[in-house]
Amino acid sequence: MTDLVLPVFLGLAAFFDWRYRRIPNLITFPVMAAGLIYQSLAGTGWAALTGMAGGFLLTVLPVALRGMGMGDQKLLMAVGAWSSWGDVYLFFLCSIGVCLLVMFCLPRIWRRLGQNLKIMFMGWIAHRQFWLPQTAHSALSFPYAVPLLGAYLVQLFFWR
Secondary structure, three states, X not given: OHHHHHHHHHHHHHHHHHHHOOOOHHHHHHHHHHHHHHHHHOOOHHHHHHHHHHHHHHHHHHHHOOOOOHHHHHHHHHHHHHOOHHHHHXXXXXXXXXXXXXXXXXXHHHHHHHHHHHHXXXXXXXXXXXXXXXXXXXXXXXXXXXXXXXXXXXHHHHOO
């Protein structure tokens, strides 16, 4: 069942994230609840809870630093509700690899990243605090649901 739900869910989330730069709660919360219910009925409710907690913990720092939105955090938590902590961790690591690959292929992101690091550094020198850019001006401002879908597909076809 998981192999049917997750690709559809991630594909839908990737579409919304790519097109509208947000993932609606109307998608993430029902999928999260359905995953918890399904896993509980299957006797693996603890795996769903640890997957959701893992998805939350892995994204706390990126969300706090504005490198990722809360919709992305809820997306990873919903994936965790349908899988487990180990799967969420692998999805997260693989999605970072996909993000780095995309970043490597787009040199305009390098300039923006350099500018953002300079602004953060200058803010630290002047005021002893980091000045974080707004999400729209972030160097890594691209839809996270797309790399997460790519990570899921890589694991589905190559690591099973």
